[in-house]
Amino acid sequence: xxxxxxxxxRPLTSDYFGREYTDQExxxxxxxxxxxxxxxxxxxxxxxxxxxxxxxxxxxxxxDGKIIGWFQGGSELGPRALGARSILADPRTTxxxxxxxxxxxxxxPFRPFAPSVLAxxxxxxxxLDVPSPFMLLAPSVRPDHADKIAGVVHVDGTARVQTxxxxxxxxxxxxxxxxxxxxxxxxxxxxxxxxxxxxxxxPADALATFQACDLDAACIGPxxxxxx
Numbered sequence: 001x002x003x004x005x006x007x008x009x010r011p012l013t014s015d016y017f018g019r020e021y022t023d024q025e026x027x028x029x030x031x032x033x034x035x036x037x038x039x040x041x042x043x044x045x046x047x048x049x050x051x052x053x054x055x056x057x058x059x060x061x062x063x064d065g066k067i068i069g070w071f072q073g074g075s076e077l078g079p080r081a082l083g084a085r086s087i088l089a090d091p092r093t094t095x096x097x098x099x100x101x102x103x104x105x106x107x108x109p110f111r112p113f114a115p116s117v118l119a120x121x122x123x124x125x126x127x128l129d130v131p132s133p134f135m136l137l138a139p140s141v142r143p144d145h146a147d148k149i150a151g152v153v154h155v156d157g158t159a160r161v162q163t164x165x166x167x168x169x170x171x172x173x174x175x176x177x178x179x180x181x182x183x184x185x186x187x188x189x190x191x192x193x194x195x196x197x198x199x200x201x202x203p204a205d206a207l208a209t210f211q212a213c214d215l216d217a218a219c220i221g222p223x224x225x226x227x228x
Contacts, residue, residue, distance in 0.1 A: 092149060
């Protein structure tokens with residue numbers, strides 16, 4: 001009687017299992033080509049250009065108080081936006097979180113947001129000694145740092161943390177690293193890229209949602225999309 005060999009096991013470190021979209025497919029949506037599947041619930045003017053370093057550009061915009069849509073790589077498998085299909089803002093004050101709830105997500109003002117933190121800095125900012133790449137843990141925020149990321153702290157002093165390893169999420173990790181260099185804070189405010197509909201999947205979805213809500217900009221692959 002033969003024995004069944006044990007199945008190989010490896011830790012799951014990311015869930016970016018959605019398909020990726022080529023620059024050509026992204027440009028198809030940006031040119032409003034019907035073949036992209038673009039359905040514009042609200043048609044507004046926009047400009048777009050290719051950036052040499054989209055992560056650096058996005059980090060500067062967030063540090064300047066802008067709220068952006070972030071669409072990179074394959075989408076997340078599951079209910080959490082983990083930096084592939086996200087709306088990002090500055091976590092340092094509650095101003096950004098109020099705007100996201102009221103102007104963009106159109107939901108109750110008490111609804112909280114998650115901090116995405118560079119994995120190497122997570123223990124300094126949160127009472128956390130294990131990775132939390134899937135945003136499933138809600139540790140306490142370190143008291144000496146709570147006022148520095150007021151936009152992502154729950155009323156009980158906790159936060160639903162996502163730890164970000166740049167080796168696993170290169171573009172998202174680079175954005176947070178640039179933001180850290182600019183502000184001294186290795187954290188960004190993260191919520192799902194949607195407005196009362198499912199999380200965006202395609203470049204056309206992202207462009208339609210960008211137009212339908214009041215995002216300041218969208219970073220779709222290497223392209224920066226802005227209002228004129």
